[in-house]
Amino acid sequence: MKRFRAVEVTWIDASSSNSWRTIAVHAEEDDVPPFLVKSLGWVLRRNSRVLILAQSVSHNGQAMDVLTIPAGMIKRVRIFPGASCESDA
16 A cells, blocks of 8 residues: 655646737737646655646545646645545555
8 A cells, every 4th residue: 555645736837828819929928927826636756857646546546637747846845744545556
C-alpha cells in the first residue's frame, strides 16, 4: 500500500485569448496577467520538475482528474497534516 498526502497547491497558470484579432493586437497584450490558481488533491509524485496531483484516488491503485503542474509555476504547497489516503499503487 502506498500513502498519498492531501495538499493545496497555489500556482501560476498561463493566460490565453481565444478570440480572432490581428496579430499586432495580440502581440501588444503583454499586460495580461497570468492567473493565480489553487488546486486541492492527493500528491502522486513530486520532484524537481513537476508536482502531479490527483483529485481522486481509489483503493485499487487508480486515480482520476490528474493535473501535472510544472515546478517553476508553483508558488506554495500547503500540506494538510493527518490527511492522507492509501492505495495499492
